[in-house]
Structure formats: C-alpha cells, structure tokens
Amino acid sequence: MVLRRSAIKSNLSSRHPEQRRSANYHPSVWEAALIESLTTPFSYEVHGAKLEDLKKEARNLLEYDKDPCSTLKLIDSMQRLGVSYHFGKEIDDALDNVISSKPAIDDLYTTSLMLRILREHAYPISTDVFNKFRGRDGKFVESLGSDMTALLSLYEASHLGMHGEDVMDEAKEFSSGHLKSSWETLDCDLAMQVKQSLENLYVGGCPELRL
Template sequence: MEKLLAASPCTFSSAVVSNCSTNLFSPWRRLGPARVVPRVTIVSKLSSSLQPTQRRSANYHPSVWEPALIESFTTPFSYEVHGARLEHLKNQARNLLEHVQDPCSTLKLIDSLQRLGVSYHFGKEIDEALDKVISSRTVVDDLYTTSLMFRILREHGYPISTDVFDKFKGGDSKFMESLGSDAAGILSLYEASHLGMQGEDVMEEAKEFSAKHLKASLGKLDCDLAMQVQQSLQVPLRWRMPRTEAMNYIHAYQKHETSHSALIELAKLDYNLVQAVYQQELRELARWWGELGFKEKMSFSRDRLMENFIWSMGIVFEPQLSKCRTNLTKFVCILTAIGDMYDVYGTLPELELFTQAVNQWDITAMKDIPEFMGACYLALLDFVNNLELEMLKDNGSNTTYYIKDEASSGKILKQFRNNMLK
C-alpha cells in the first residue's frame, strides 16, 4: 500500500486521463460545425419515385476509442480495499482545517484542497472555515492574499465587493505599475479576475493589467512559477476541469515547502479511487452504446462516446454523482446523433416526419419515419422512460413530464429545421 501511494503521480493508474492527453484532444477538436463534403447518392425510403435522394456527408472520422480498449481499463484501487485508509487521511485533513489559525493560511489550505481535487469531501468544514475568515475582519494588505480571498469567497458564493482592490490603485484609479514586480500576487489577481460579474469593470481592468505583466515576466521567473503562469494564461483556473487539474497540481504541490504529506497521499488515493468509478461507468456506457447500434444503423453520425463522457465529467466529477454523469453522457450521445441527422443527413420531408414523431411521443410513431431514424427515436424514448423510472425509484417524484414537454414542444428540432431552410 505504501508503495502505491508513494509513487509519483506520473505512474498513477490513469488510463482515462493519460489516454486523453495523447489520443482524445485531436478528435475532440472536430466536434464543432460539420465539415460538409460533396454530396453522395443514397436511395431514400421516402422517395416517391425511383430517383435517388442526394444526401450530404460530413466525413466524420471513426472513434479511436474501441469498446475493447475501454473494457481493458483496469485499476488495483477500490473503495472496498482502500476505503479505511481514505477515511483516515480525510480525518487528518479535517484536523488541519480545524487548527489552522490565520486567514491567509486558511485560504491557502482551502485553495490546495480544491486544486488537489479533494475539497468535495469537506464542504461543511470549508464553509465553517470561510465563516471564520469573514468574521475575523482581518485586514489583508498584500495583493496575493486579497486576490486569493476574493476568488475563494466568490467560488463559494460569499458576497465580496471589488472594493477590496481599491488599495492597489493609484491616484488615476488605475492599478499601480509597481505591483508588476510581485509575480505571485499578479498571478493571483489574474485568477481572481475571472470571477468578476457583469458590470464589474474593475475586474476586466484587473484581467488586462495582470495578463500584461504576466506575459512580460515570463522570461524572468523560476521554472516552476513560469510554468504556472504560462498554464494560467492558456487556461485560467476557473476554466479547468477539476480532475485534470488535480492530476497536474499534485505534481506542483509536492514541491511546495509548506505542503502536507497527508494531503498529498489523500489526493493520490482519491484520484485513483475516483478514476476506478469513471472506468466502471465507461465500461457500462460502452456496452449501452454498442447495444443501441448507432454505429451500424446511423453510420453518418459521430461516434463520440468518450468525448461526451469527458464533457459530462467536466460538469459533474464527484464519484457519488455517477447517475447524473452517465445519464448526461447518454443524453448528449443521442442529441449528437439527432444533430447530425438534422444538420447533415436527413432530407426536409424526413425531418418533418421525425419532428412529428417526437411531438407525438409514442412508439407507434416509428412506422411513419424512415428506418435509419427509428434507432434514434427508440433510443430517445427509452432514455426518457428509464430516467423516469430511476427518478421514481430514487426520489419518489416524477419530473420527466418537463423533459417530454420540452422535447414535444419541438424547440430544438424546430431550430435544426430553420437552419436547413436558410
């Protein structure tokens, strides 16, 4: 066990994330508007004559994530085996939160917990710690801590005014140029600027000011800080996916002089345990996707199960929200196929029939739509019905009416249709 936890983060059991870094992002970049190529000739079921129907193709590349590859994802980590150690490490982290004294140290510890990907274990404790920071009314004078406090409090929904940055402005109401020598403070200000709200011009000024100084300082900083600056300029903290940030930050946190060994071990163990949950979800989703048969029945559409799962994981990463993550993935996969059908492949008469079938919301409507649309229509009905059963079982309530009402209103489908007519 000690050997597993002492390993470098580079050697984590990270099949999903490591594969994403090498294989995923190239195909993912093509998830934008379809690249339509010259028309191909396919006979339409709806054709009233023997004349072939002209159809378009977006020439989508096949998925690099074969079912066999997804099934091969394995890890030695499980909550059954490592759960006790996880709880022990969580208690040590709670103890750190309870005994930290000054506001600056509290904010730094909370920031570390968030970036290490383990803060979801300590929601109540973090709220209590932030309440103490606010009630202490401690005056913070340095740019780094002020910016960190602003960002952390905004992230957790606490009200904090942009007036806290007034002390860093000169007589011209602009940020003082002398702040540019404080690289850590400027970086903290840059990250905080992305928590500004509409109408807060000072945060836009802070963003421009800090970005200018960070770019100018890149060649003068030590290697670790320069890497952090470069990464933030490319993708600010506010825009990063929690799980990938956790993997990256573990590397950086280990080098901090003030790092806690218990937090490093907790972050590594939690990362691997959560990844085991993702791998199980992916295996189940791959089987579901294969059973739908879209690859054979709707070969014109995108096969992007993994990319859709990563997207869902970026929205809800917590392991206890597995059902939300998998259902969101399923919905986006079906919606992607519908989008390709409307944007690229279907003819206007066919799409009118499909829209009518969705408005009817009954399996008997399948007899009125083309065969290639049947798989998609059936998958949509099946998904909503299964979701309805899950909600009745878990919550005793049924809100699926609103999903059906939204689909039956045809808002999304009408938008696709209008795009075709342009």
C-alpha cells in the same frame, strides 16, 4: 420521354457500385478481455483506512486553523486537486470564520485569493479590497508588476467580476500584461502555472466564469 421503372432499375444495376474510402484505422488493442485483465494494487478495502485518516486530518485543518491565509490556501489546493467535494460543510464553516474574523490582509496575493475563493462560494465581497493597491489615478501601482505569484492570483480573481466593476477589468488588463511579458523568464514551475492560466483559465476547477 418517360422511362419505365424497370428500365431505370436495369440502368442503375448495371453501374459499378461506388467504393467507399477506407481510413485504414488500426484495430483497437483495448479489447474487452484486455480491459478486464487490468488490475490495480489499490482498493478501498486495503487503503480505505488511510484515506479516511487523511480526510480526518484535512477536516481538522479546516476546523482548527485560524489563520485566514492558510485556510484560503488549503481550500484553493483542495479545489485544484478535485477533492473539495469531500469537505463541503467544513469549507463553508471555514469561510464563515474568515468572513467573521475580518482579517487585515495587506498583500495582493492573499487579497486576490480571498476575493476569488469567497466569490466562487457565493459569499459577498466588495472589490474595495483592491483600493489599497491602486494609486490616485485609480490604476494598480506599477511596483506590483514584479510579483508574478501575486499577479497570477490577481489575474484569476479578475475573471469573477460583476457587471459594472471596472476595477476587475483593470485588474485583468494589468495582471495579464505583466504575466504575458514576463512568464518566459520565470522558474519552470511558476512559468508553467502562468502559461496554463493564460491559456486555460482556472476558476474553481471550471472554465472562466463571469457573474
């Protein structure tokens, strides 16, 4: 049987409208008037000169510090603080100097830091720099497992491996294994760094990057 349009309309209108559920959200306290009323004691007009002085000091450090380890640590700190974009040219020049100086770096922490920073800035660097830390079997020597700061640096660098670089996969497995088994025994600050890196890897201020 075919129902007329008027009958269908009458039938629908006789039903009780469905009540939509309410999530009972509380009204936001962030009204426009409140936001506009917020003030800060900081302004470029007042603090701009101090800011420019600090930027000048940082540029001088990048330009005149000839110690590769100090330079790499400074660039790493700038990236982690999110201010490296102020010093793009100075950082490139500083990394050019690091490359040209061919530094003799013998510790795992600085070697890993150098590889990570250079690759983050698209400089070519071979994983052969890790050969001195590997035994005859090609594996990282176990004595390195007690230096958590160096292992953290190695772990962060290991995520910048390229296809076919098995040593980077070995570095990741070696470093992550020791970090996961030992981080709870570390002092508070280092333990927090290790935990954060294992949970949310830092690579140049970005999530994990695989070239």
